[in-house]
Amino acid sequence: MGRVGSWLKERVPVSPEAIKAAGNEPVAGHLKLWWFALGGTAAMLFFGQIITGLLLCVYYQPTPERAWESVRYITGQVPYGWWIRSLHKWGANLMIVAVSLHLMRVFFSGAYRRPREVNWFIGVTLFLLTLVLGFTGYSIVYEQLSYWGATVAANITESVPVIGKGLARTLRGGEQIGAPTLSRFFILHAAVLPMLLLTLFAGHIALVRLHGVSEFPLKGQPHPAPYPFFPDHLLKELATGLALITVVTCLSVLFPVSVGPPADPINTPEHIKPEWYFYFTFRWLKLSSLGMGILGVTVAVGLLFAWPLIDAAIRRRRPNSELSIAFGAAAVIVFVVFTVWEALS
């Protein structure tokens, strides 16, 4: 063992002590609070998505002739296929919830402020990537609703001034959704977007480590002392992970994922609805004209991105301004109202 150890140490010159020290870095005390674990929750869900996604790739075939049939086969015939697919779907939904809650936590605790603006930009990009991953994943099932959802999305893209037509054509690989679209969406969903997400995620974590976790003073409470990563924080992460996989598994058993009718390019369904996380956008598009709808979504995303800069400008004039809290609360209320409205309609 000693000889093997010294052989390995010569070729991998990293001492176990250094690894232990890196892992044992004290964790900021306020991370004991559960709502500060939402970023880690999203990350854990994402790694779950990679595993279940790879398993689904074993059987999934991204062609118009085989896509729906292969999903049906996974759901109905492959042993535990329904479970893996349900885990992937519920995992995706919970990941969107976790990312959104994490984003809200960072926003309302002001953790995006100097010097963490760049990490906010990365975080918002990660949030948008998560939504696009959800959309592409839903589309490649190639059932009637997902096909028409993709068609509507491509048509909306087409209406974007200047770049819209070219962008929609590039995304679809032609004038309508078909074989080229499916291969594009599949490559985006299974390779490009996850790689991009992983890369940005690494940058996100690196910046957190470089800046340190933002301090969050809790009113009326003494500042909690830092605590060791091992075993305290690791146990907490383990508990979170176990709770998540149990919740997702229970959801999969209680509400297993189904397969709708296959895509029929000739018959438009009476009611087209996107997945719930696009209800907000869908309702907004219904309320306004197409041009105003696109403009509104663009402004909303722009505001979300640039908020650290806007907030800094406001706070230069009025250092104690709580405008960001009021603005954030209003945005959340509008989001919830629009989502519920669309869900009930």
Next chain:
Amino acid sequence: MTLEAKRAIVGALGFLFVGSLVAVTIVDASKHRETTGPRPPVIPADSKGCVDCHSRVTPLQFAQWSASKHGEQGIACLSCHGAKPEDPDGFMHHEARISALVTPKDCGGCHAAEAKGFAQSAHGQPKPGLEIHLVAGRPDPKTWPLPLVGRRNPDGSAGSCTTCHGRHRFELADARQPTVCMTCHLSDGSAEAWQRSPHGGFFLTSSSLETAKGPSCTVCHMASRTGAPTHDVSARVSWAMRDGKLAQRADADARRDAMTSTCLLCHGGPLVEAAFDRIDDTFNAGVPSVTPPPTAPYLKSPAAWPHLSPGDRYELAKMQGRLPNEPRSSAQP
């Protein structure tokens, strides 16, 4: 929260997770899956003796039945071959009284609507001289197997379901293939006319019935958009050959209307009407007097079948024995 409390939470959650996996396994085990390997047939007690012997004596016949819907549902040898004492075509075979002939009347015991439609159709009409003779209850090999359509069965029925459905496997998809219709209709010209029309051309570009872009014979002559398909394949055919002459069938208008409503599923009214007018004109003009008389005179008329090229008509005439089998270059019109 103390470390002990955290450990307890992790332990409890781990326990819950294992519990959820048990639930997953129970749900997975309860799911009905189609088996991918060979599925054993259901063999009822009365047919067990037949199967024991025939799985060795006629193994391919047994294999076909095993893989059929009948095999799946336990419709076995005696369900179709069993004969009552009063059946003229029955004879004793080991301990069972059986019949070698399975007639439309036998099939109609379960498939009543299909047998009724079939009996009304041209397929179900007996022809003189095609009677099956029995010797001690067994069909005389000199008269059996006769051409199946037009055959007069000892039980009074005519024709045979197995002409289109085959024996022992009874695959529906087989009966829907135009190649099955062609076993008879290749010689009367109608199969060629279909093959060389856009209907046949586009059907034949597809690799399967499910992806077919053109209709096969059964789509226009049997299928129904709203109800069960008809087995009266003549119900939509208004012209027929009688004694070498083309004649309109009884209820020709009703038959034409039935076919028209089928055509309208894909084509516009004026086009359908014009096509039928053209065909009527051609058929009304009568059979051209040529020697030997052609079996499919309408194939000679470009007006009725504009899709047939002169070369195709020549090939068809040759196939039907109306032209000498000589090099095409010298005799081609």
